[in-house]
Amino acid sequence: MSDEKMITTFYEQDHDRLDKLFEMFQQTKRSDFAKAKAAFKEFKVGLQRHIVWEEDLLFSLWEAKTGISEGGPTMVMRDEHRQIGQLLESIHDKVAADNPATDQEEQWLMSMLGSHNMKEERVLYPSIDNVASVAEREKVFRDMEAIPEDRYNACCSGH
Numbered sequence: 001m002s003d004e005k006m007i008t009t010f011y012e013q014d015h016d017r018l019d020k021l022f023e024m025f026q027q028t029k030r031s032d033f034a035k036a037k038a039a040f041k042e043f044k045v046g047l048q049r050h051i052v053w054e055e056d057l058l059f060s061l062w063e064a065k066t067g068i069s070e071g072g073p074t075m076v077m078r079d080e081h082r083q084i085g086q087l088l089e090s091i092h093d094k095v096a097a098d099n100p101a102t103d104q105e106e107q108w109l110m111s112m113l114g115s116h117n118m119k120e121e122r123v124l125y126p127s128i129d130n131v132a133s134v135a136e137r138e139k140v141f142r143d144m145e146a147i148p149e150d151r152y153n154a155c156c157s158g159h
Contacts, residue, residue: 005137007128007129007137008128010141011050011054011058012125014046015120015121018046018047018050019113022039022110026106030100033100036095036100037095040092044088044092045152049147054120056143057143061132061140062127066127073123074124077119080112084112084113088109
């Protein structure tokens with residue numbers, strides 16, 4: 001399995017990349033708001049893309065391979081994605097208004113993402129790697145590239 005592209009490895013790396021962007025936003029929002037805003041935009045679009053990848057490709061693969069959908073882990077993950085999206089929009093609204101007072105929303109988002117990402121990294125991604133063939137995983141990665149940008153990049157055009 002070491003030469004194969006694994007879902008777990010790729011998606012954990014994307015979580016780490018997104019975490020770094022959010023940290024950059026947090027560290028610069030009171031000293032260089034333009035830099036913070038750029039980091040937040042990249043974070044927001046990247047997180048939205050990550051969620052689309054999961055919901056459109058990974059979750060449906062897992063559900064097809066296991067037969068578990070209603071009441072299963074992907075249902076829980078989709079619900080958490082909705083909550084994460086609401087928090088993301090709350091922060092976005094303030095960032096769009098050049099308001100750095102997002103500490104409370106950031107705390108809620110980081111708490112939600114911490115728990116959510118841990119479940120994905122420890123349970124869901126490894127489970128997908130275990131049930132999916134090499135060809136199925138390769139198809140996921142090809143299909144990720146084919147998702148149109150307008151599916152996840154609905155951010156920040158006016159600011």
